[in-house]
Every structure is written in C-alpha cells, then in structure tokens.
Amino acid sequence: MSTLNLPALRKMKQDKQPIVALTAYDYSFASLLDQAGVDIVLVGDSLGMVIQGHESTIPVTMDDMLYHTSIVSKGLQRSFLIMDLPFMSYATVERALDNATLALQNTGAKMVKLEGGIDQIPVVEALTHHDIPVCAHIGLKPQSYYKTGSYQVQGRSRKTANHMLDEAIALQHAGADILLVESVPHLLAEEIATNLDIPVIGIGAGSGCDGQILVLQDLLGITPGKVPSFAKNFMSESADIRGAISRYVDDVRQRKFPSAEHSFS
Numbered sequence: 001m002s003t004l005n006l007p008a009l010r011k012m013k014q015d016k017q018p019i020v021a022l023t024a025y026d027y028s029f030a031s032l033l034d035q036a037g038v039d040i041v042l043v044g045d046s047l048g049m050v051i052q053g054h055e056s057t058i059p060v061t062m063d064d065m066l067y068h069t070s071i072v073s074k075g076l077q078r079s080f081l082i083m084d085l086p087f088m089s090y091a092t093v094e095r096a097l098d099n100a101t102l103a104l105q106n107t108g109a110k111m112v113k114l115e116g117g118i119d120q121i122p123v124v125e126a127l128t129h130h131d132i133p134v135c136a137h138i139g140l141k142p143q144s145y146y147k148t149g150s151y152q153v154q155g156r157s158r159k160t161a162n163h164m165l166d167e168a169i170a171l172q173h174a175g176a177d178i179l180l181v182e183s184v185p186h187l188l189a190e191e192i193a194t195n196l197d198i199p200v201i202g203i204g205a206g207s208g209c210d211g212q213i214l215v216l217q218d219l220l221g222i223t224p225g226k227v228p229s230f231a232k233n234f235m236s237e238s239a240d241i242r243g244a245i246s247r248y249v250d251d252v253r254q255r256k257f258p259s260a261e262h263s264f265s
C-alpha cells in the first residue's frame with residue numbers, strides 16, 4: 001500500500017472520487033482508520049472538547065497537538081496526516097513558520113491546518129513560500145467561539161456567501177493546498193468546490209464537496225453533550241467500531257453521506 005500524498009489527493013478531485021477524512025487523536029484509532037481506507041486523518045484541535053473536556057478548542061496548546069499528532073502518526077501507513085495549528089499559534093507569520101516547522105519535523109504530519117480567511121493570507125503565503133502544505137479552514141471557525149458565543153451555520157445571506165467564495169479563491173491563490181469548509185449551506189459549499197482546483201473537504205457542508213470529514217467521536221456516537229446536527233452516528237447501524245468506520249468510508253465514497261438530513265440549506 002502506498003502512502004497518499006498531495007498530488008494523489010488532487011487527482012482524486014480531478015477524477016471526482018470522493019475523499020474520505022476523519023479525525024483521530026491516538027494510535028489505536030489511527031490504525032483502525034488507516035486500515036479502513038480513510039484517505040486523510042486530521043488531528044483536530046477538537047481534541048480540546050472530545051478528549052480534554054473543554055467547552056471549546058481554545059485551551060488547546062501546541063504541546064497538546066504535537067503529542068497527539070505524533071502518536072496518531074504511529075498508526076498510519078497510507079492515510080495523509082494533517083495537524084491542526086491551535087489557537088494563536090499562527091497569530092504572526094513568524095509564529096506560524098516556527099510552529100508549522102515543529103509540526104512537520106516532529107510529528108509525521110504532512111500538512112498544517114489553520115482557521116481563517118482573508119486575514120490569514122500573509123500566513124498562508126509565507127508557509128507556501130517555504131513549501132509547507134496548508135489546509136485552510138473557513139465557514140464556522142471554532143477558534144472564534146469566545147467572540148461568537150455559538151457554533152452557527154455560516155454564509156446564509158448572499159453577501160456573506162459571496163464573501164466566503166472570495167475568501168476561498170484568495171486562499172487558493174495564496175497557496176492553500178486543501179480547503180476545509182465547516183457548517184455552510186450545501187449549495188454554497190458546492191459552488192466553492194466547483195470554483196476551486198484544490199480539494200474542498202466539507203463538514204456540515206453537504207455532498208457537493210470533494211470530500212467529507214467528521215469528528216470521530218460524533219461518528220461513534222460517544223460525544224458527551226451536544227452533537228452537531230450534521231453529524232451521523234454510524235454505530236447505530238453497525239455491529240462494532242470497525243463496521244461503523246467502514247460504513248462511513250463506503251457512504252462517503254458513494255456520496256450517500258451526507259444526505260439532506262445532515263446538510264444545511
């Protein structure tokens with residue numbers, strides 16, 4: 001089995017083959033995801049909520065991310081590994097370069113992910129200038145939770161939708177290699193995916209994206225507290241954890257997930 005790389009992920013988009021992504025935070029689950037054929041494994045800063053029990057992702061530190069990404073990496077043979085840059089770790093170009101270097105040199109991650117649109121263009125350009133692969137994350141940005149006070153669908157008005165499309169194009173132009181779009185109406189996400197050459201991975205963004213991602217705990221139905229309405233518990237239709245992960249992989253590949261029930265209009 002060969003390791004997936006960025007050109008292979010780009011080719012999947014060109015071939016209209018849906019990309020399957022999931023989060024993981026440890027070695028055991030990373031191995032299961034890899035064996036199930038998950039293409040992208042993200043060590044998300046969602047670990048602050050589902051592993052550490054915080055109310056948001058904001059308390060997560062670089063040390064937390066480096067630790068979890070390095071243990072996830074041990075379980076992967078084929079999947080492409082992305083590490084989230086946590087809150088404030090890319091607040092300046094210098095910090096972003098330093099922290100992305102730590103991620104790529106110490107964890108096995110092949111790409112860093114950061115939240116933000118137009119404001120992050122200088123950071124994306126600087127990382128790209130040094131050949132550091134970047135996944136940009138737009139739409140709902142969980143690291144803004146203390147400002148927004150909620151996790152709401154983004155881009156519902158024509159004005160905000162147009163702005164998000166402009167941001168997506170600008171991020172690709174700045175060098176982003178993958179775009180993650182969270183909690184947006186499905187038609188907007190589809191418009192973004194159609195207008196971009198880079199793979200667009202959606203979460204709560206409908207089936208028109210080039211790929212899908214979920215938080216692993218949501219898929220397994222073990223998230224304590226409130227679960228986003230776009231998430232689906234695949235355990236309810238499966239005998240065991242391996243079955244649930246395989247079902248998710250199959251449903252994304254066949255564009256059965258997300259259905260309208262797990263999308264926003």
Ligand code: KIV
Pocket residue numbers: 023042043044045046047084137182203213214215
């Ligand atoms: O931190 C995370 O898990 C994320 C999700 C959108 C997948 O960014």
